[in-house]
Amino acid sequence: MAKRIREARHYQRKDAAIRILAEHAKPAIRRDFRASLGHLGSLVPTERVLQFARAGDWFNVKRAINWDHYREVLKAPFGRLVKLRQAGAELGVQKINGAFAQARRRVRFRKGGHDSRWWISKRASEPSVALDTLFEKDIGDRFNFDVLDQSTQDRIRAAQDELIRELETEARNTIDTIVMNGAREGLAAEDIVGDIRDMIGLTARQGQAVMNYENMLRDLDSDALTRRLRNTEYDAVFQDAIDAGTDLSEVAIGNMVDDYIENYLDYRANAIASTESTRAANEGLNDAYSQAIDRGALPDDAVKRFWQLADYPCPICESVVDMNQDGVGVDEDFDSIDGPQDNPPIHVHCMCSVEYHTDLDKVPDEPMGTEQ
16 A cells, blocks of 8 residues: 655654754663663562562562652653753743744733633723733743743643553563463572562563563574574574574573563663653643643634654554644644544654644734834
């Protein structure tokens, strides 16, 4: 089936500022998440967990882990994500002020909770009403982002809590997978607990992949040589073992599996950093426009959001563009074939972004230079 070509406006530019922000922040965020994921194994109290494991009390194996400390460890990378979100908000500030400056308009802030229709009707019915009875001024007649705004802080905390919840749920699922695999393979309690310590930073699926890889090594299965995250330095040794029909030593298997886990932790940290960098930058941009609307600098019907596709978009991302040709409001969800979507990313490694279009004709004000 031929790939559908859409108008250029639906595609993100390679030099898009929002993309550059996310890409620039990604390496440091990846390092922080990698350090946090690698530290999680130390939170497993080995001796206590072993006691429960030897007794077959797998329920208390999970309860023995210090999940409060686990959450604190995962909070470490959020400092950089918050800074990136603020940078996204500052980009929004530049866009908002740039739109007013290009139109030679001053930024004004509505007093009270009336919408743009009220402003327009008020000025039409009472032309003598002074503008300063309807609007407040910001410093320098510009919109400035308030990082301490309560609504913004609430959204930031909610985003942090949601991601930590997802990571904790994955860790608990990974433990379940390791325990079930150990029971199926007849592994000793010590081996199961060791796997929990080594793989608690991985998803359940990734943990299962590690255990499958170890079985391949023990069975001299040549498919182990196709695993992308293996340490290729061992390929010759493994191939020699296959050719000779000689089992690998436990030391060799341990080293190969350890390297495979380390590479998987790198892979996972990169996936999280890529996804969350995109999210933080886009959410920051949204924060700026939300504040501008909340403070009355812009009426909500003056701003439209348009989804822009990045490299190799998935069918869901493409459907967002196709199903929202006229854009959506700042606080409205996009329609998609997978249900409502707020801001990118939709999936892991999604680099799509949102473009904001402002219609200043819907903002009552006077041209710059007019005396008041």
